[in-house]
Amino acid sequence: MLRWIFIIIFFSAFEFYAFQAIKTITNNRSILLVYFLIVALILGNLTYHSLIFDRSIGFTHYFGYALGLFLSLFVSQLCIISFLFLEDIYRVIQGIYDYFTYNLTDDFIPERRKFISKIALITGLIPFSSLIYGMFYGRYNYKVLKYSLTFDNLPKEFDGFKITQISDIHCGSFDNKEKVKYGVDLINEQKSDVILFTGDIVNNKASELIPWIDIFKTLEAPLGKFSILGNHDYGDYANWKSIKDKEDNFNLLLKSQKEMGFELLLNQSKYINKENSKIAIVGVENWGEGFKKKGDLNLATEKITKKDFKILLTHDPSHWEAEALNHDKLINLTLSGHTHGMQFGIEIPGIIKWSPVKWRYKQWAGIYNRGKKFLNVNRGFGYLAYPGRVGIWPEITVITLKSSMPNI
Secondary structure (H helix, E strand, O other): OHHHHHHHHHHHHHHHHHHHHHHHHOOOHHHHHHHHHHHHHHHHHHHHHHHOOOOOOOOOHHHHHHHHHHHHHHHHHHHHHHHHHHHHHHHHHHHHHHHHHHOOOOOOOOOOOHHHHHHHHHHHHHHHHHHHHHHHOHHHOOEEEEEEEEEOOOOHHHOOEEEEEEOOOOHHHOOOHHHHHHHHHHHHHOOOOEEEEOOOOOOOOHHHHHHHHHHHOOOOOOOOEEEOOOHHHHOOOOOOOOHHHHHHHHHHHHHHHHHOOOEEOOOEEEEEEEOOEEEEEEEOOOEOOOOOEOOOHHHHOOOOOOOOEEEEEOOOOHHHHHHHOOOOOOOOEEEEOOOHHHHEOEEEOOOEEEOHHHHOOOOOOEEEEEOOEEEEEOOOOOOOOOOOOEOOOOEEEEEEEEEOOOOO
């Protein structure tokens, strides 16, 4: 109860402060009424869906849209308040100066300036419109990112070997089969040798995957499709009536992945052969700082050798520095996901790459390397919670392996 009282007081004060920008510009009652109705509907909608939220069901599309609209409003108002707060600091300083300089006793605090309020509102419209755009277009704005990486221990037979990596499908969030099919067709157009999926195929329950199996089973790769589990794939974020229900859910997820044509690697490795050479695909269960740590890299690599060229699939990029980077078996290329790039940020190649998620993860999107060891963090194919993407678009990664191994 105290939590709700605090929330109500906080947002009432927050909304009142943001409202000052509107009030400064106009006293038109119709405009003020429309503003209050929009704010009330957005806050009321989120409150309603929060009160009826059922962890046994998890995120629904309705809750996602309610959250998305709230975030659009909140971030825009945060921008508005920032301008008003800076103006208020100036107003107070100016008022105190005038009070002691001119012996003013009444109304010594200067009035708000319409110009500042207009700038605040225009600035606030930028994140508001961006987040709305992200909900209705950005979430399915698939981008193919291509990289070429060279290794001195990659067998010559694998020179030019193409990998397509996808991650964080979160199929429980999808609501448009046509758009998802477009993304799957885009993956197939890359004509890669293998498709590697790095976890989080659902939000909470395996049943979320059922309506999408027929689409994802059309993924094609001549040398195989391999997958691992992410933190959302264990059913840990849902309420279950019994342990057996949770186990049945997990078994259904394993069965569904197999039906889609993926070979799920649970702390296991698999050789891919080409002519007289081979490379190893290593897949571990989820291992992440602050999350479930079921991944066992030693177990996963026990049947392969140090000299083998290895591609590690591990959902959480924090695993790279914690274990993979200095592992005895020498991991050449690590593929991860998990971060989603927070589904929000700014990326202009060669100029800027920023997202709030950088404060949580050192490696959060794209290619990283330490010498000849590489990590790619995929930005994710789907989305979670906020039903959209702004600046950090859904990603299909295509990596071409190049060999610098000398001819024998």
